[in-house]
Amino acid sequence: MSALARWCARGRFVVLALWLAALVGLGGAVGGIGSTFTDSTDLPDSESSTAYDLLAQAGAATDEGASSTGDLVWQTDGVPVTDPPVVAQVSDVLAQIAALPGVESVVSPYDAAGAAQVSAAGDVAYASLALTEDADTEQITALADSLDSETLMAVTGGSAFDPGFSTGGGVTEVIGVLCALVILLLVFRSLWAAVLPIITGVAGVGVAALAILLGSNVIALPSYSMAMGSLVGLGVGIDYALFIVNRHRKALLSGLPLRDSIAQAVNTSGRAVVFAGATVVVALLGMTVLDIGILTGMALGAAVTVLLTVVSALTLLPALLAVLGNRVLGRGQRRALAAGGPVTEPGGGLWSRWATAVQRRPGVLGIVAAALVVLLAAPALSMRLGSADASSDPTDSVTQQYHQVMTEGFGPGFDAQLLLVGQTPDDASRAAFTALAGELSAVEDVAAVSAAPPAAGQEIGVITVTPASTAQAEATADLVTALREDVVPAAEVGTDLQVHVGGSTASGIDFAQALTSKLPVYLAIIAVLGFVLLALAFRSVLVPLIGAVTNLLSIAAGLGIVTAVFQFGWGSALFGVGSAAPVEPFVSVMVVGIVFGLSMDYQVFLVSRMHEEWARTRDHRRAVRVGMAETGRVIATAAAIMACVFASFGFTGERIIAELGVGMGAAVLVDAFLVRLVLVPAVMHRIGARTWWYPRWAERITPRVSVEGEPAAPTEDTPAGGPVAPELETTGRR
Structure with a gap:
């Protein structure tokens, strides 16, 4: 890593030219080729897709036409x-x-x-x-x-x-970036130091956006891929650059020459960025196990963006640091450094006092933090996945006005029609199909029924059922379930009749059910993945176990807040997306994957510094306190920046993106301020030195992973228990 950093510093103008060429070249290619996004949500094994297939075989028009x-x-x-x-x-x-x-x-x-x-x-x-x-x-x-x-x-x-997908013309993203800039200015007290993470993050996201536009011509990518990439990429890209810039400033203040400082920052914090980015990418690519094309496309778009923000932090940022020199320091710091000797930044402060408070009262503070997280997560138990319809759009929107007039004239289920597609190979099945059409009007929540029996020479008949409730209503989902599990099977008994319930409303329900059924598998996969990665990094059993469980708590809190705001309607109008509606199916999976990766990042940043102090002193209480005190500021800053960027997407007026922005922004704040800076250290204090236990047999068979470069050379104070673990946190001691 240090070799890469030195090369980028030496050839800084070459690196800048390469990034500029990438932006211009990809932009020109997009201008010439364009993009081809697809939002198909076909589910090959669903009953609704079978119904559409039968209609297509019979020559009937479907919504797949031109x-x-x-x-x-x-x-x-x-x-x-x-x-x-x-x-x-x-x-x-x-x-x-x-x-x-x-x-x-x-x-x-x-x-x-x-x-x-x-x-x-x-x-x-x-x-x-x-x-x-x-x-x-x-x-x-x-x-x-x-x-x-x-x-x-x-x-x-x-x-x-349909006005189509819109992210607000980029205004909300700009607001989020400006908020991040203000936070960086308050932390660094240097304009250049504050601007560098913004430039690095935006450059990575910009190249990724152009790559996604081009990639849509080669692989199936949904239109949401662009917004998803920006949403995730801006947050992590700015944070990743923050860690490296902060480490570089510390090294400069310690007296290191410019290029040595850049090399050290990339070889230490840069390795952490690679680990963190790889974790997020793996979590995103893990969504492929769900085997849903549109979700895979969204995950690919976000994964490409995260990957390119990491590349930007490891190449573009060192080049920019080399160009700026000591200007990443404040004026006072530059004067003090020029006056002679290293400059020591003040330590202690708020986070040191807070770490001491958690050490003194781990039980009480841990219980309070856990109770707050559980309280925020509780609404997730009532989460219902589904697609919002125009009935929940803002009251002043044209779509809501259209829905209201149509509802007054033709009932709330006018756009939620269900298609019962029947295969009638003989007279008995045709008679059963006709009888079914006559019985449907008596089924609860059915407003109207119209039947089209099989045409001459055809074996496919269609019954159109208009529900008495809207497409997003729970009663409509219950009607689909009743038709599939009770009404249709009863009509098929004793005949060769086969009826499949389809239509756009049924397709949406099938899609939500497919995600719900596979979500536990995905949760299990990422929990095991998190355990293994943390075990390799810290040679401990309890550290990864604590990390995996607390990651799930942060995810649950994010989903709980999304449910409360958008499904219960406790504030959805504030984000310009209308009234209460089911949570969009994509949101649950995307929040799980992305928040898992980000939680892993903060867990590594926190525990690595603790592990370093433990390896140096073998004093567990001191290790937890020092690690928390020295990482608190950077974790809080990174979380605040990411939450600002994420939350800004909540005001796009697009429900899916708003749910993702609010959910991930809230989850990041919960993870940083309640989980990593209260609950995790409190639990580690209560467990004691057993936190670092690792079986001998596991020590022998598991490879060692260097997250932040080679450890420092041992000193006479280094205990015999092993080498000093490298420092991961960017504001820590040297």
């Missing part, structure tokens, strides 16, 4: 929608829409084909539109708006008019 669909809905006040002036006005607008490029068809409620598109009360009607990708939806919306008058209101909606 066209997108939408609606123009209008509502009258005081007159029916069939009033001649209303019919004339609306028909004229519909004719103009039908003549627009990209409009394949318009089914009007005033035609025989659309007769069912008028509400029972007669005050709401809608026209169904089939559009190609190049259709001008803004022009269609403008024509719809032209219908508005004192007695008539019109609005467009449906998938064709």
Whole structure:
């Protein structure tokens, strides 16, 4: 690592040119090639996907076609929608829409084909539109708006008019970065030292974003990959650079020459960055065990971003440090250093006093910290995974207005229709299918039923069931379960009839259930992974066990806060994503993977310094106290920066990203301030020196992992128990 750092320092302008060339080259390639994201959530083994496959075999159109669909809905006040002036006005607008490029068809409620598109009360009607990708939806919306008058209101909606994914135009990310800059200025008291982690993190994320755009043309990546990469990459990238810059400043103040200081910082904290980044990448790539394409794509995008932020910290940052020289120090520090001799930064302070307090009252403080974490995690027990629909959108949004008008006219389940696709190979099964269609209207939460029996020469029939509740409602999920487990099996008995419940709502439920069923396996995998990595790093059984358990506590707290804010609705409106709704299925897995990696980082930063002091003195109480005192400041600073960056994504107005930002930001704060700086040291104090026990047989068979370079040469004060463990924390003693 030191050789790499010295090369980057010597060839600093070459390194800067290479990074600039990478940005320009990738940017040019993206400009020429573009991107091709896909958000398909196909589940090959799900019942809903089987239903779609059967429809495709029968030649029926599905939502996989080239066209997108939408609606123009209008509502009258005081007159029916069939009033001649209303019919004339609306028909004229519909004719103009039908003549627009990209409009394949318009089914009007005033035609025989659309007769069912008028509400029972007669005050709401809608026209169904089939559009190609190049259709001008803004022009269609403008024509719809032209219908508005004192007695008539019109609005467009449906998938064709979905505004699509947006992260707020980058404004929220900028706010998060500015907050991180303020924190760094307060800590370093040097503008250049504060700016360097920002530059390094942004450069890594920028190159990664361009790489993801290009990669979407080669492998299936969802549109969320960009935001996911920025969300994770900005937080970890700034933190990783922080550790190296802080170590470099310490080395400069101790009197080391510039290049030696850079080499030492990269060879020590740089190794920790590699370990930390590898942990996050492994946790993200572990999501492939879930075997869900869109989630794998999101994980790949985030993993690439983390990897490139590590590369940026190990190459670009040393080059920038070499260019700036002593300007990473404050003016007072530079003057003191120039006056002669090393400069010692003041020690002790808040974190030293806090470490002493935890040592004196480990039981009480540990119980309080654990109780707070459990309290924050408790809502996760009620977490329900599912996709939010427009009913929970902000009240002033067009999508919510569309949903409200359609609900008033056609019920809340108008966009939650279920498709019961039946295979009817003989007369008996066809009769059973017809009987099933007649019985469905009596099933709880069913608002309407329409059946299309098999056509001549066909063996596939379709029953469309409209629920009485919205797509995101728990009652709709219960209806799908009742149909699959009770109603349909009863209809199939004694015949060759096979019915599969599908539709977009059922697909969303299947997707959520697939994630829920595999989440325990993923949790077990990362818990074991964390145990093994920490055991290799610290030659201990209890240290990795404490780390694995506390990692799970931090994850649970993050999920609990997400559940409380977004599912219970305790503050979701503050983030501009509307009212209460189920937690998006992706969020639970992404929070588990990313928070695991970040928790591992902080555990290593904390325990490594403790382990170093233990190896030097064999005084367990002192080791825990000193390790906590000397790492407290950097862990708190890193967590505050990461929480600012994560939390800023909570205000994008995009529910999935908001849930991830709030969940991970909260989890990082809980992990740093309650778990790593209270609970873990309290538990270690209570356990005592047994914390460092490691079986002899394990010592013989497990390889040694050097997280931060070679240990210092032993002195006469070094005990016979073994070599001094290298320091990992960036504000520690030398």
